[in-house]
Amino acid sequence: MSQYWSKIVHELTPYVPGEQPKLQNLVKLNTNENPYGPSPKVIAALQAEAADSLRLYPDPDSSRLKAALAEYHGLQANQVFVGNGSDEVLAHVFQALLKHDLPLLFPDISYSFYPVYCGLYGIHFETIALNAQFEVAIDDYLRPNGGIIFPNPNAPTGIPLALSEIERLLAHNTQSVVVVDEAYVDFGTESAVALIHRYPNLLVTHTYSKSRSLAGLRVGYALGNAALIEALIRVKDSFNSYPIDRFAEAGAIAALQDEPYFQQTRQQVMASRTNLVSALEALGFEVLPSGANFIFTRHPAYAGEQLAAGLRERAVIVRHFKKPARISDFLRITIGNESQNQALMQAIRALVQA
Numbered sequence: 001m002s003q004y005w006s007k008i009v010h011e012l013t014p015y016v017p018g019e020q021p022k023l024q025n026l027v028k029l030n031t032n033e034n035p036y037g038p039s040p041k042v043i044a045a046l047q048a049e050a051a052d053s054l055r056l057y058p059d060p061d062s063s064r065l066k067a068a069l070a071e072y073h074g075l076q077a078n079q080v081f082v083g084n085g086s087d088e089v090l091a092h093v094f095q096a097l098l099k100h101d102l103p104l105l106f107p108d109i110s111y112s113f114y115p116v117y118c119g120l121y122g123i124h125f126e127t128i129a130l131n132a133q134f135e136v137a138i139d140d141y142l143r144p145n146g147g148i149i150f151p152n153p154n155a156p157t158g159i160p161l162a163l164s165e166i167e168r169l170l171a172h173n174t175q176s177v178v179v180v181d182e183a184y185v186d187f188g189t190e191s192a193v194a195l196i197h198r199y200p201n202l203l204v205t206h207t208y209s210k211s212r213s214l215a216g217l218r219v220g221y222a223l224g225n226a227a228l229i230e231a232l233i234r235v236k237d238s239f240n241s242y243p244i245d246r247f248a249e250a251g252a253i254a255a256l257q258d259e260p261y262f263q264q265t266r267q268q269v270m271a272s273r274t275n276l277v278s279a280l281e282a283l284g285f286e287v288l289p290s291g292a293n294f295i296f297t298r299h300p301a302y303a304g305e306q307l308a309a310g311l312r313e314r315a316v317i318v319r320h321f322k323k324p325a326r327i328s329d330f331l332r333i334t335i336g337n338e339s340q341n342q343a344l345m346q347a348i349r350a351l352v353q354a
Contacts, residue, residue: 008120015116019317027316027336027343032184032294034213035337036268038251039261042214045254049247060237062244068253069221073193078226081233082252084243086183086207086220089232091117092239093149093203093222096231097177099123100146107136109327111155111181130157134288134296134327138165142172149179153189153291156321156332160189160291170199177228179203186211186266187273189291193223200225210293211266212255219244219252269293273335279345283352294334296327299352304329307351314347 001010019030066080073080083089094117098104101124106114108127118125124146131137134157136150148169153160170178180192182204192204203224209215222232236243244252255262273295277287280297287297298304308320308331319332336344 012119013116015113021317025315027340027347029334029336029340029344030317030319030332031215032210032292032332032334033215034210034265034269034293035335035340036213036265038213038217039255039258041254041258041261042251045250046247049250054246058242058244058246058249060241062249065219065244065249065252068256069223072256073223075193075196075223076226079196079223079229081222081224081229081236082244083220083222083236084240084248085209085218086181086205087113088218088243089205089220089222090179090181091120092232092235093179093205094118094123095121096235097203097228098147098149098179100176102144102146102176104147104149105141105143105145106149107154109134109154109157109324111151114149130154133159135159136161136165138169141169145173145176147176147179148173149181151181151183152192153184153187155184155292156294156319156327156330157288157296158184158290158292158294158332159288159296163190163192163195166192167195167199170195170202174201177201177203179205181205183207184210184292184294186262187291187293188270196224200227203228208252208255211262212252213265214251214255217248217251219248269335272338272341276333276335276341276345280348283348294332296330296332298329298331302329302352304331307331307348310351311344311347314350316344316347318344 062082065082066077069080070077099121104123104125105128108129128140136154141148166180178201182191185191196202203222205222208217208219273290277295280287285297285299287295304320308318311318321327
């Protein structure tokens with residue numbers, strides 16, 4: 001602490017991201033990165049962008065990327081907002097659309113950055129408990145609020161919410177914004193983007209970090225009614241006029257242009273998820289239903305912290321959450337490639353069959 005800090009700094013509890021270990025030869029399954037590299041078209045686009053033009057500022061509006069995303073999702077360019085990763089997009093969303101007199105609502109077990117944003121911007125919020133099956137229960141959100149946000153599929157549980165349930169929420173909740181955070185939607189969950197035309201208060205956020213294998217490039221975006229997007233642009237232009245650099249825009253456009261590669265890698269991840277779930281269940285693990293590129297699992301005979309430590313000793317890193325206590329025995333395991341998944345299962349068998 002320092003006497004020079006602003007008052008708000010003393011009050012913040014920052015978000016803690018997943019560990020990025022520097023050790024070699026680790027099986028890294030803790031941060032939901034894609035096990036397959038980006039499309040070769042992305043690499044070519046990035047190489048082509050390494051030119052004299054880097055001395056110039058990028059397009060502050062990211063017009064080419066917005067146009068590409070609008071075409072891909074069947075929207076207009078003024079319905080698209082882009083930012084430096086979906087975390088920056090969400091930061092602008094919280095400030096531009098979710099700060100009102102009534103409390104913001106989100107699940108009690110969810111993306112742990114949500115309460116951090118609320119602390120940063122002074123947003124009053126209330127958490128809504130997941131039900132006994134660790135699901136988002138829409139009926140619990142049918143109450144006065146200043147906004148609603150949840151991931152679909154949820155994180156860290158991975159459980160998807162049916163599109164019909166999201167539409168039921170939107171039909172009832174017309175006086176505030178509903179944000180559906182679809183960071184993992186491409187791994188088997190139905191997207192809410194199709195509802196944007198019917199519900200002007202719906203905002204959907206996406207990231208290139210997961211299904212597009214571009215966590216290191218930092219591109220995220222939001223889709224919604226043009227009035228919602230205008231609010232985000234006003235906040236962005238009061239914060240950073242150039243959030244998307246030339247490399248990010250070129251790589252993001254190229255990723256959209258290689259649909260076969262996108263479909264191939266997402267299908268590989270989903271097939272590996274199915275196999276991994278079967279292998280874990282055969283060892284007595286409970287695995288929650290997942291529509292993401294990770295699974296949330298626990299074993300009735302072993303504490304989650306014990307299993308995470310044992311895996312680390314065997315050079316396998318997974319994510320363990322000590323809080324809240326309700327999920328302290330679960331492990332969140334990213335779906336890896338075939339060799340990573342084999343190494344994971346070898347280590348788990350050594351722990352639970354010892």
